[in-house]
Each structure stands twice: as structure tokens, then as C-alpha cells.
Amino acid sequence: MPAAKAPIYLCTNLLMKFGTKAIHAGLEPDPATGAIMTPIYQTSTFVQQAPGVHKGYEYARTQNPTRTALEHNLAALENGQFGLAFASGMAAVDAVIKLLEPGDEVISTNDLYGGTYRAFTKIFEPFGIRFHFVGMDAPERVNPYLNDQTKMIWIETPTNPLLNIIDIAAICTVARERGILTVVDNTFASPYLQTPLDLGADIVLHSATKYLGGHSDVVLGALVVRDEELARRLYFIQNSCGAIPGPQDSFLVLRGIKTLHLRVQRSCENARIIAERLQQFSAVNRVLYPGFSSHPGHAVAKKQMRDFGGMVSFTLHDDTVEAATRVLTKTKLFALAESLGGVESLIGHPATMTHASIPREERLRNGLSDSLIRLSVGIEDAEDLVADLEAALGT
Ligand SMILES: *Cc1c(COP(=O)(O)O)cnc(C)c1O
Numbered sequence: 001m002p003a004a005k006a007p008i009y010l011c012t013n014l015l016m017k018f019g020t021k022a023i024h025a026g027l028e029p030d031p032a033t034g035a036i037m038t039p040i041y042q043t044s045t046f047v048q049q050a051p052g053v054h055k056g057y058e059y060a061r062t063q064n065p066t067r068t069a070l071e072h073n074l075a076a077l078e079n080g081q082f083g084l085a086f087a088s089g090m091a092a093v094d095a096v097i098k099l100l101e102p103g104d105e106v107i108s109t110n111d112l113y114g115g116t117y118r119a120f121t122k123i124f125e126p127f128g129i130r131f132h133f134v135g136m137d138a139p140e141r142v143n144p145y146l147n148d149q150t151k152m153i154w155i156e157t158p159t160n161p162l163l164n165i166i167d168i169a170a171i172c173t174v175a176r177e178r179g180i181l182t183v184v185d186n187t188f189a190s191p192y193l194q195t196p197l198d199l200g201a202d203i204v205l206h207s208a209t210k211y212l213g214g215h216s217d218v219v220l221g222a223l224v225v226r227d228e229e230l231a232r233r234l235y236f237i238q239n240s241c242g243a244i245p246g247p248q249d250s251f252l253v254l255r256g257i258k259t260l261h262l263r264v265q266r267s268c269e270n271a272r273i274i275a276e277r278l279q280q281f282s283a284v285n286r287v288l289y290p291g292f293s294s295h296p297g298h299a300v301a302k303k304q305m306r307d308f309g310g311m312v313s314f315t316l317h318d319d320t321v322e323a324a325t326r327v328l329t330k331t332k333l334f335a336l337a338e339s340l341g342g343v344e345s346l347i348g349h350p351a352t353m354t355h356a357s358i359p360r361e362e363r364l365r366n367g368l369s370d371s372l373i374r375l376s377v378g379i380e381d382a383e384d385l386v387a388d389l390e391a392a393l394g395t
Pocket of ligand 1: 160
């Protein structure tokens with residue numbers, strides 16, 4: 001089993017504030033040339049002076065310097081010790097579930113990324129892993145599902161697309177008492193808003209395709225942990241199964257991260273303005289946004305997040321797919337597309353797009369109605385975004 005890669009030392013990172021870490025942590029000028037930006041090491045192998053005598057790099061599935069720089073930077077952003085980059089967010093999900101064995105059980109958030117739900121139910125259940133989907137916005141709802149087979153609790157918060165808030169610290173306390181691993185998919189919040197390892201989580205997961213990359217030009221996934229033994233097991237899975245990102249994609253995410261704090265700040269500001277404005281439209285029924293003091297998860301969000309995020313969902317009084325479709329096809333700045341977290345604003349319809357793989361009855365039971373529309377608010381000027389929504393929704 002390969003040794004875990006060198007840890008990134010927490011003490012030095014703690015001295016830096018977030019924006020400084022985003023730009024500097026884990027990075028140093030290229031030792032060969034002094035290049036200030038991490039080079040794209042487009043190579044599959046590395047020359048050895050004698051068998052086993054090398055500069056820390058042997059074969060690019062195992063390690064690549066561009067990827068290593070990204071992994072160190074990600075570890076620092078999440079206040080972790082070890083980072084691992086994957087070919088996609090789903091490849092990171094896949095690696096985490098490979099920590100389990102047939103017979104093991106996972107308690108998962110019920111309102112979660114559709115692709116994760118699909119992998120759990122269609123790929124991993126046939127391998128003998130059991131998943132229970134639970135509305136964790138009330139943490140005590142996990143209790144009836146805890147048993148000796150429970151090995152993992154899977155949290156996504158804010159949830160997707162209902163934007164419920166799960167109390168990470170409360171769930172981690174229950175899990176830790178029983179030796180259960182807690183995984184937090186932190187894609188929606190980004191490490192700028194929320195650092196789950198500080199709240200007791202064991203593994204943080206990202207689809208770096210979203211806020212970390214931030215420019216809708218790359219697909220990449222990531223994990224960050226503190227525990228060395230856990231890191232070793234995950235590196236073993238990463239190297240054995242091979243779902244690694246290439247150096248070009250690693251570079252793009254490193255570049256995106258340099259403005260993460262600025263982008264997320266602006267996106268949060270815009271989301272707040274849009275959520276407030278949406279409430280005034282007569283066609284709009286409910287606006288789901290954790291920044292409202294009336295939101296049931298507001299207090300927890302305030303406690304565990306720096307701001308309330310750039311995602312806003314809403315339903316229409318005419319609660320039909322057709323009514324939603326009319327809105328979705330009328331916006332011009334809000335582009336109709338899956339994904340989120342980019343500089344540009346997107347509009348999506350979970351029932352027919354990201355969450356189409358969840359059966360309708362289950363979707364409705366969880367509160368994901370036919371007309372629900374999800375916005376990923378970008379960093380454009382808020383006035384233009386509001387005008388775009390006004391044109392599509394009427395006032
Ligand atoms: C997009 C997404 C994923 C999957 O990531 P990919 O990079 O598309 O594979 C996982 N979780 C959440 C919350 C996501 O939004």
C-alpha cells in the first residue's frame with residue numbers, strides 16, 4: 001500500500017485567512033523554473049535515477065505534481081490534512097462508498113444530488129450496501145435507523161434543491177459516539193461558507209465542477225480528511241481504481257479557487273436580493289432560501305455557515321411542470337442548464353433535470369414539487385438578474 005502523501009501542516013494554514021489560503025496554500029513557485037503558477041505537468045511517467053530512486057513521482061495515476069498542488073490547496077481550504085482529487089464529484093462519491101463492505105448500512109440525507117441518489121440505489125445497493133434516506137433537518141430522525149451495521153452517515157447541506165439545513169455538528173456527535181463515519185458533501189456551500197471538518201465530520205466531498213472550479217469549464221471531484229489512516233485507505237482506492245483528474249483539469253480548478261472567496265461573496269449578495277424580490281411576484285408561491293429568518297434552518301445556517309449561499313429555489317402557485325417550463329424558457333440571462341456554482345446564473349428544473357432519476361412519489365413525499373425551480377445565482381449585476389426574472393415571471 002503506498003504511503004499517504006505528505007500532510008499539509010495545519011498550524012501554518014491556521015495562520016492564514018481564507019482568501020490568502022485560496023491563493024497561496026500548498027503552492028510554491030515551480031522548483032525547476034520559478035514559474036509562479038503551478039505548471040501543467042502533462043506527463044504520464046517520471047524518470048528514476050535507479051529503481052525506486054526518484055523525486056517523489058513515479059507514475060501519474062499515483063501522483064502528478066499539478067494534482068498534488070491542488071490536493072494540498074484543497075486540504076488547506078477545508079482545514080484538513082489530506083486532499084484527494086478525482087475525475088469528477090461522482091468519482092469521489094464512488095471512492096468513499098468503496099470504504100464499505102456488503103452488509104454495511106448508510107444513512108443519507110433524503111434531499112440530495114440526483115446523481116448520488118442514482119449511484120447509491122442503482123450501483124451500490126446491488127453490491128449489498130443498504131441506504132436509508134432520511135430528512136435530517138430534524139437530526140433525531142436518524143435515530144431509528146442506527147444499528148450495528150451503520151457505518152456511514154451522508155450529509156448534504158444546504159440540501160439540493162430544497163435548501164433545508166442540516167445541523168452538521170449535531171449529526172457528527174451521534175455518529176462519533178458509535179464510531180460511524182460522517183461524510184459531508186460540501187459542494188453547495190463551498191469551503192468559503194462552511195468547513196465541516198471543524199464541525200466533527202470525517203470526510204468532506206466536493207464536486208469541484210461547481211463553486212471551486214467556478215467557471216463552468218471543468219469537471220472534477222475532491223475529498224478532504226484529517227485522519228491519516230482514513231487518508232491512506234482513500235489514497236489506496238484512488239490509486240487502485242484510477243478515477244483521477246488530468247493535470248489540465250487540476251490546473252483549471254487551482255486557477256478557479258484563487259477567486260473563490262470573491263465569487264461566493266458576490267453570489268451570496270445577489271442571491272439575497274433575488275430571494276427577497278421573488279417573494280413579491282404574484283406567480284411565486286414559496287421561496288426557499290436559508291437567509292430568511294422565517295426559514296426553519298435559519299438559526300443553524302447562521303451558526304455553521306458564513307453566509308447563506310448562492311442557491312435559491314421557488315415554487316409557483318400553478319404547481320405544474322408546464323408552468324415551470326414557461327418560466328424556464330423565458331429567462332435570457334439565467335441560462336437553462338444543469339450544474340451550479342459558476343460565474344454565470346443558471347436556472348433549472350430539478351423534477352425533470354437533476355432529480356429526474358428520483359421516482360415522482362418519492363420526490364413529492366420529500367417536498368420536491370412539480371413546479372419547483374432552482375436558481376444558481378452567479379456574479380453578474382443583481383439589477384440585470386432581477387429584470388430577467390421579472391420578464392419571465394411577470395410582476
Ligand atoms: C454536481 C454534484 C455532484 C456530482 O459531481 P460531478 O462533478 O458532476 O460528478 C455531487 N454532489 C453535488 C451536491 C453536486 O452538485
